[in-house]
Amino acid sequence: xxxxxxxxxxxxxxxxxxxxxxxxxxxxxxxxxxxxxxxxxxxxxxxxxxxxxxxxxxxxxxxxxxxxxxxxxxxxxxxxxxxxxxxxxxxxxxxxxxxxxxxxxxxxxxxxxxxxxxxxxxxxxxxxxxxxxxxxxxxxxxxxxxxxxxxxxxxxxxxxxxxxxxxxxxxxxxxxxxxxxxxxxxxxxxxxxxxxxxxxxxxxxxxxxxxxxxxxxxxxxxxxxxxxxxxxxxxxxxxxxxxxxxxxxxxxxxxxxxxxxxxxxxxxxxxxxxxxxxxxxxxxxxxxxxxxxxxxxxxxxxxxxxxxx
Amino acid sequence: xxxxxxxxxxxxxxxxxxxxxxxxxxxxxxxxxxxxxxxxxxxxxxxxxxxxxxxxxxxxxxxxxxxxxxxxxxxxxxxxxxxxxxxxxxxxxxxxxxxxxxxxxxxxxxxxxxxxxxxxxxxxxxxxxxxxxxxxxxxxxxxxxxxxxxxxxxxxxxxxxxxxxxxxxxxxxxxxxxxxxxxxxxxxxxxxxxxxxxxxxxxxxxxxxxxxxxxxxxxxxxxxxxxxxxxxxxxxxxxxxxxxxxxxxxxxxxxxxxxxxxxxxxxxxxxxxxxxxxxxxxxxxxxxxxxxxxxxxxxxxxxxxxxxxxxxxxxxxxxxxxxxxxxxxxxxxxxxxxxxxxxxxxxxxxxxxxxxxxxxxxxxxxxxxxx
Numbered sequence: 001x002x003x004x005x006x007x008x009x010x011x012x013x014x015x016x017x018x019x020x021x022x023x024x025x026x027x028x029x030x031x032x033x034x035x036x037x038x039x040x041x042x043x044x045x046x047x048x049x050x051x052x053x054x055x056x057x058x059x060x061x062x063x064x065x066x067x068x069x070x071x072x073x074x075x076x077x078x079x080x081x082x083x084x085x086x087x088x089x090x091x092x093x094x095x096x097x098x099x100x101x102x103x104x105x106x107x108x109x110x111x112x113x114x115x116x117x118x119x120x121x122x123x124x125x126x127x128x129x130x131x132x133x134x135x136x137x138x139x140x141x142x143x144x145x146x147x148x149x150x151x152x153x154x155x156x157x158x159x160x161x162x163x164x165x166x167x168x169x170x171x172x173x174x175x176x177x178x179x180x181x182x183x184x185x186x187x188x189x190x191x192x193x194x195x196x197x198x199x200x201x202x203x204x205x206x207x208x209x210x211x212x213x214x215x216x217x218x219x220x221x222x223x224x225x226x227x228x229x230x231x232x233x234x235x236x237x238x239x240x241x242x243x244x245x246x247x248x249x250x251x252x253x254x255x256x257x258x259x260x261x262x263x264x265x266x267x268x269x270x271x272x273x274x275x276x277x278x279x280x281x282x283x284x285x286x287x288x289x290x291x292x293x294x295x296x297x298x299x300x301x302x303x304x305x306x307x308x309x
Numbered sequence: 310x311x312x313x314x315x316x317x318x319x320x321x322x323x324x325x326x327x328x329x330x331x332x333x334x335x336x337x338x339x340x341x342x343x344x345x346x347x348x349x350x351x352x353x354x355x356x357x358x359x360x361x362x363x364x365x366x367x368x369x370x371x372x373x374x375x376x377x378x379x380x381x382x383x384x385x386x387x388x389x390x391x392x393x394x395x396x397x398x399x400x401x402x403x404x405x406x407x408x409x410x411x412x413x414x415x416x417x418x419x420x421x422x423x424x425x426x427x428x429x430x431x432x433x434x435x436x437x438x439x440x441x442x443x444x445x446x447x448x449x450x451x452x453x454x455x456x457x458x459x460x461x462x463x464x465x466x467x468x469x470x471x472x473x474x475x476x477x478x479x480x481x482x483x484x485x486x487x488x489x490x491x492x493x494x495x496x497x498x499x500x501x502x503x504x505x506x507x508x509x510x511x512x513x514x515x516x517x518x519x520x521x522x523x524x525x526x527x528x529x530x531x532x533x534x535x536x537x538x539x540x541x542x543x544x545x546x547x548x549x550x551x552x553x554x555x556x557x558x559x560x561x562x563x564x565x566x567x568x569x570x571x572x573x574x575x576x577x578x579x580x581x582x583x584x585x586x587x588x589x590x591x592x593x594x595x596x597x598x599x600x601x602x603x604x605x606x607x608x609x610x611x612x613x614x615x616x617x618x619x620x621x622x623x624x625x626x627x628x629x630x631x632x633x634x635x636x637x638x639x640x641x642x643x644x645x646x647x648x649x650x651x652x653x654x655x656x657x658x659x660x661x662x663x664x665x666x667x668x669x670x671x672x673x674x675x676x677x678x679x680x
Contacts, residue, residue, distance in 0.1 A: 051521055073312075076523045087518025089323065091330040096323070103319025104522045158521075 004029045004156050004187035005050060009059035012045055019045040021210040022059065027189065027203075029155070032182050034201030035191040036297065042210045043191045047158050050189075051079060063156055077105065080149035080157040084164040086141055087148070090134030094125060094144055097133050098151060105152035119147040123177065139170025146177065150186070157181075159190045163197065175200055195294045206297055209308075213300055218293060226303050227296040232256065233274055234291045237265040239284040252277055257302065266295060316524030320532025324506065328536060338502055339544055342494040346548055349490055350556050355482045357443040359387040363407035365398040366391065370418040376429065379455060380411065385447040398432070408434040409444045421459070476561065476644045483556045488639040489612040491548050492574070492632045496606055499541040499575060500582040500599045503533055507586035508595040526671040534579045534667070541575050542568075561646030567639070570652060573659035574635040580666025581631070587673035606632040634659050 005027040012020040020042045027033045037043050048054045050061055052072025061068045063075045088097055098119065102112045120126040123143040128136060133144060142162060149157060159178075163171045175197065178188055190201065198204050199218055206214040206221075214221055221227065228234060239245055242260055249258045249265055254273025258265055266289070269277060278286050291299070328335055362380075366373050380386045389407055392398035398410045410432035420427035431448045435441045457466065477484045510516040519529065545568070552558045560567070581602065589595035607613060609623055610632040616624055627633050634655040641647035641655075 053520055073523065076521065079521070081518065081521035083514065083517060085514030085517065087515045089327070089515060090513075092323065092326055096326060100319050100323045101522070103322070104316050104519070104524050106315070106523070 002029045003027070003062070003065075004031070005033070005061070005063055005189060007046065007050065007059070007061040010046065010049060010056050010061055011058040012042075012049055012054060013057040018210050020049070020056075020207075023207070023212045024059075025205055025212065025215055027187060029187055030182050030185050031203065032178060032188045032190065032201050034198040034204040035189060035207065036193070036198050036204060037191075037207035041207045043207060044160055046207070047081075047160055047189070047191070051075065051081065051158065077152070078155055080152070080154035082145045082149040082157070082159050082162055084161040086145040088133040088141060088145055091132060093130050093132055094136070095129045097144060097148055101148040101151050107152055115151055115153065119151055122150075122180070123147045137170075138166050139173065142166055142170060142174060143177075146174065150181070155185070156187045156189070159188060161191050161193065163192065163194065171197070195292070195297075199293050204293070206300065208301055208304055213304060214296070221293065221296045222291050224296065224300075227291055227299045229268075231271050232268055233271050233288050234295065235265075235267045235269055235274075235277075236261070236287045236289045237267060237281065237284050238263065238287070239265070239281065245281070245284070249277075249281075252280060257299065259298065261292070266292070268295075268299065313525055314528045314531060316519075316522070316528035317532040320524065320529055321535050324533055324536040327506070328540065335540075338498055338540065339547070342498050342544060343547065343551065345494060346487070346490060346551060347555075350483055350487055350552075353482055353486045355439065355486075357440055358384055360385055360409055360440055360444055361389045361407045362386040362409040362411060363390050363392050363398050363401040364388055365393070365395060365410065365412040367415040368413045368417040372418040372421055373413045376413065376417075376451075376455060377411070379451050380448065383447050383451055385443060386411075402432060402434050405434075408437070408440055409448075411448075476646075481558075484558050484644060485640075487552050487556055487558055488643045489610075489636045491545065491552070491639055492610070492635045493603070493606055493612065494548065495541055495545055495571075495575070496578045496632055497599070497603055498544060499537060499578040500585065500602060501596070502540065503537045503579050503582035504585040504589065504595040504599055505592055506533060506537065507583065508589050508592050511586075512591060526674040527667075530583050530667060530671055530674075534576075534583070537582075538575050538579055541578075542571070545571055545575075558643065560643050562642035562648060566648055566652075567642045570638050570642070570649075570656045571635070573656050573663055574631060574638075576663030577631040577659050577666060580663050580670060583670035584666055584673065587670050605630055609633070610636055612636055631659060631662055 003026045005025075007023050007025050010020055010023045011018065023042075023046060035043055035046070045054065049056050050063060050068055052068050052075050055069065064078055066075050066078075068075065089100065092100065095116070098116050099112070102108075102115060107115055120129070123146060125140065125143050125147060128140060128144075133141065136144060146159075146162070149159075163174060166174070171194075178190070182188055190197070192198060203215070203217050204221065205212055214224060214226075216224075237245070237249065242263055242265055246258060246260055246265060249255060249267055252269075252273070253276065254270035255277070256268040256270070258267040260266075268291075364377060366377065377388065381388055386409060390401060392401060392410075395412070398412060401407045402410050410430075412430040412432070414428060414430070417427045417429065429448075429452065431444070433441045433444045461467075507516070510519070549560070549564070549567075553560060582599070585595055585598045585602075589598055605626070609616075609619070609627045610630050611627065612632065616627045616633070619627065637655050638652050641652050
C-alpha cells in the first residue's frame with residue numbers, strides 16, 4: 001500500500017482566520033477519496049496547499065512521496081487538476097485545448113499524438129474534435145476538462161466539485177470514467193456536495209469549520225458513535241402524511257432529530273422511547289435502518305454546533 | 310533557464326489562436342487607434358490664423374485704413390465686422406463673434422501728422438491663451454513696423470531678422486503632433502490588449518487552471534507579450550504609413566532605426582499591462598487602470614507641454630513616464646533626422662524600464678501564487 005497523498009497536521013491560516021486546522025489523512029494509490037464539507041469549510045484551500053500553491057502555516061503533506069513545502073514545482077508535473085470552472089479556452093477547439101495542455105506539460109511530438117488519442121478514446125470526445133469548447137454542453141465540457149487534466153498521465157488527480165451543475169447522466173458517465181482510471185492506478189481526490197457521489201467513493205473525509213471531523217469508509221462512518229450514539233436507533237417512518245407528521249415527530253419524547261427523505265421520515269431516537277413512538281404512530285410503518293451518509297454528516301454537524309455553543 | 314520560461318511556446322501559440330478567432334477584437338484593436346490618428350491628425354492645428362476680429366474705426370482716415378490693411382495682411386487677423394460704437398465692439402467679443410477688437414481713436418491721424426504718439430486699442434479675448442498671445446505679439450509687431458516705416462526717411466530697416474525654422478520649416482502642427490500621438494496610441498492599445506487578455510483568463514478560471522500546471526510565470530508573461538507585441542508593432546507600421554502618406558509628414562531619419570528603437574517602448578508598455586493585470590481582478594478594473602496611465606502620458610511626457618517649462622517635481626515625474634522617452638525618439642528621428650548616436654540613451658532607459666516592469670509583474674504573480 002503506497003501512500004499517494006498525505007496531510008500531516010496541516011494548518012493554514014490567513015491572518016487571524018484559520019482556514020484549515022490540524023488536518024491529517026493518508027490516501028493510498030488507486031483510491032477514489034471523497035472530500036465533503038459545506039462551502040467555505042476549507043476544501044479548496046487544502047487542495048491548493050497539497051498542490052504547492054499555498055505554504056502551510058504548520059504541518060506538512062506529501063504527494064507521491066514529494067514534500068509539498070519543498071517540491072511544489074516537481075509535484076505540478078505529476079498531478080492533474082480540474083475545477084468546476086473547467087479551465088477550458090472556449091474559443092479554442094477540443095483538439096486545440098488538448099494540444100495546449102499537452103504543450104504546457106511539456107509533452108511533445110509522437111507522445112503528444114499518442115496521449116491525445118488515448119484521452120480522446122477514453123472520454124469518447126473524438127467526434128467533437130473540431131468543435132469549439134464553448135459550443136459543447138456541460139457534460140461534454142466536463143469530459144474535455146478531464147481529458148485536459150489527464151493528458152500528461154498524472155498519478156494523482158484533484159477534482160474540485162467536478163460535477164456542479166451537470167446533469168445526472170453526465171455525472172454518472174464521469175464517475176464511470178474515474179473508476180476506469182482508478183483501476184489503472186490513478187489516485188483521485190474529489191470534493192463534492194452530492195451525497196450519492198460521496199457514497200461511490202472508497203473513503204470519505206468530512207471537513208467542517210476548518211476541521212476534519214470524520215474520515216473513513218462509508219460503513220465506518222455509519223458506525224461512528226457520534227452519528228449512531230449508543231442507546232439510540234435510526235428509524236425510517238413511512239407514512240401517507242410525512243410533511244404533516246414531521247413537526248409532531250420532532251417533538252415526541254426521545255427523538256433527537258428528524259428529517260424528511262422522500263416519502264418517509266428519518267429520525268434518531270433513544271432506544272427506550274422506540275415503543276412509545278410506535279404506539280403514537282399506529283398507521284405508520286416504522287423500521288430500524290442504517291444511517292445514510294447525509295444522516296451521518298447532519299448529525300455530526302449538529303453535534304459540533306451544539307458543542308461550540 | 311528552460312524552466313524559467315516553461316510554457317512559453319504553447320501559451321504563445323494559443324494566444325495567436327485567440328487573436329485570430331476573434332476578428333472583432335482584432336479589428337477594433339487596429340482600427341480604433343487609426344481612427345483616432347485621423348481625428349487628431351486633422352483636428353489639431355495649433356498655428357493661429359484668421360482670428361475673427363471686430364474693428365471700431367473712429368478715425369476713418371487713409372492712415373487708419375492702412376493700419377487695418379497691415380493687420381489683415383498678417384494672416385493672423387481676419388476682420389469680420391465693423392462696430393459703430395464702443396459697446397457694440399465689446400458685445401461682439403463677449404458674444405464670441407470676435408476674439409479680438411481693434412479700436413482706432415478719432416485723433417489717430419492727427420497724432421500721426423503732428424508727430425505725437427497715436428494710440429490704438431487692441432482688445433484680446435484671453436480665454437484661449439495661445440490665441441491671445443499670438444494676437445498681442447502680432448499686433449505689436451505690426452505697429453512697430455508701421456512706426457519704423459514712418460520714422461525712417463527712406464523706409465529702409467537698419468536690422469532685419471530672417472527667421473529660418475529648421476526641421477519643420479512650414480511649422481505644420483501635424484508634423485509636431487503626430488509623432489507624439491503615435492506613442493500615446495500605441496501605449497493605450499498595447500496596455501489594454503495584454504492586460505485584458507490576462508484578466509480575462511482570471512475571470513474565466515483558466516488562470517487558476519494554469520497555476521496548477523508547471524507553467525512558469527515568465528513563460529506565461531513572455532508568451533503573452535510576443536503575440537500582442539507583434540500586433541502592436543504591425544499597428545506602428547500602419548500608423549507610420551498613414552502619417553507619411555496621408556498627413557505628408559516626412560521622416561527625416563532612418564525608419565529602420567525608428568522601428569528598432571520602438572521595441573524597447575513596446576516592451577515597457579507590455580510590461581506595464583502585465584503589472585496592471587496582476588492588480589486587477591476584473592476586466593473593468595483593468596480598463597480603468599489602463600486609462601489611468603493615459604493622462605500623465607499626454608500631459609507630462611512633453612507631448613503637449615514642454616518639459617523644460619514644468620516645475621521641478623513634474624520634470625521628475627516626466628522622467629518616470631515611458632512615453633517621454635519614446636516621444637523624444639519619435640520626434641528626433643522623424644523631425645530632426647536624429648540617429649542611434651543621439652537617441653541610444655533614451656532607448657536604453659526604455660529597455661531598462663521594460664525589463665523592470667516584466668520582472669515586477671512576474672514577482673507579483675509568484676508572490677500571490679497566482680501562477
